[in-house]
Amino acid sequence: MNTGIRTALITGANRGIGLELTKQLTAKGYFVFMGVRDASKGAKALQFLEFPERAAVVELDVNDPVSVHRAVKEIGQASESLQILVNNAGVMNEDFMKDSTTGIAMEKLKKTFDTNFFGLVELTNSVLPLLLKSGEASILNISSNMGSLQLHSRQEPLARTFAYNASKAAVNMYTIHLANALRDQQVRVNAVHPGWVKTDMGSEYAPLEVNEAVGPLVDFLLQKDAPTGKFMFQGQEVEW
Ligand code: NDP
Numbered sequence: 001m002n003t004g005i006r007t008a009l010i011t012g013a014n015r016g017i018g019l020e021l022t023k024q025l026t027a028k029g030y031f032v033f034m035g036v037r038d039a040s041k042g043a044k045a046l047q048f049l050e051f052p053e054r055a056a057v058v059e060l061d062v063n064d065p066v067s068v069h070r071a072v073k074e075i076g077q078a079s080e081s082l083q084i085l086v087n088n089a090g091v092m093n094e095d096f097m098k099d100s101t102t103g104i105a106m107e108k109l110k111k112t113f114d115t116n117f118f119g120l121v122e123l124t125n126s127v128l129p130l131l132l133k134s135g136e137a138s139i140l141n142i143s144s145n146m147g148s149l150q151l152h153s154r155q156e157p158l159a160r161t162f163a164y165n166a167s168k169a170a171v172n173m174y175t176i177h178l179a180n181a182l183r184d185q186q187v188r189v190n191a192v193h194p195g196w197v198k199t200d201m202g203s204e205y206a207p208l209e210v211n212e213a214v215g216p217l218v219d220f221l222l223q224k225d226a227p228t229g230k231f232m233f234q235g236q237e238v239e240w
Helices: 016-027 039-046 065-078 106-133 149-153 162-181 210-222
Strands: 007-011 031-036 055-059 084-087 137-142 187-192 231-233
Touching: 007 016, 007 106, 016 031, 016 084, 016 210, 031 039, 031 065, 039 055, 055 065, 065 106, 084 106, 106 137, 106 162, 106 187, 137 162, 137 210, 162 187, 187 210
Parallel strands: 007 031, 007 084, 031 055, 084 137, 137 187, 187 231
Antiparallel strands: none
16 A cells, blocks of 8 residues: 555444444545454445545454454555554443343343453554554544443433443543553544444434534544543543
8 A cells, every 4th residue: 555645444334433434534535444343244335435445344353352463464464554543343232221230141241341342452452553653643432421430420311231331431441541651652542422323323213313423523533633531522521
């Protein structure tokens, strides 16, 4: 790949927020490595892009260390550096309408953390050398206000999906740690709440269309003087 092309890796890029991020970043001239679990779903997703020549599908299951390391190697062979990592892949294995706190099955709790937290950390650490090579990079963790300890502690009416919320709170803590660890190395690390978005996870009842939710995320990602170590929603800070 030509040097000088700005590159991004987005996990869970075959649908929902990840696909829309891919659409918007490729429209802005980025080359996007679309991390997908299933290559055939990735091939279908490419058809939704206005500039499919600015994207490549990379098989990437964040739960599988072999897949993570293979994907990072593949990206490293195609591009000498990466400017952006968006940790978007996520799961909610609970019923949005029920409080799962007291009856949570350990398997469900572990599965949620495997994808939303452990997989995210493993991928980030693996891809970090490529991000550092770019000289100025940005990591965006797609979190949720449902991971906000402060909002929950005030008993604001957020869903009581315990495993999901706890996994996103862990992502928030990782965001702060990583931002501090990389503060002097030109890598910005932030968490964002995308809003309640009409996707398979967000459901048809969500008020935000996916393009409306993703526009502010892309603006924040590409903002020249963007901060590091923040938790943002549509340009405003969210309480941790
Ligand atoms: P979707 O359910 O529409 O998409 C989830 C994506 O994650 C899919 O591409 C899915 O791939 C991928 N994925 C799941 N598990 C893995 C894995 N192990 N490895 C790699 N990819 C995986 O969700 P959204 O687009 O709505 O959500 C994207 C992010 O935004 C998530 O982190 C979510 O928690 C967060 N979020 C969403 C909100 C909303 O209202 N929608 C609100 C707040 C936060 P596959 O197709 O193979 O299953």
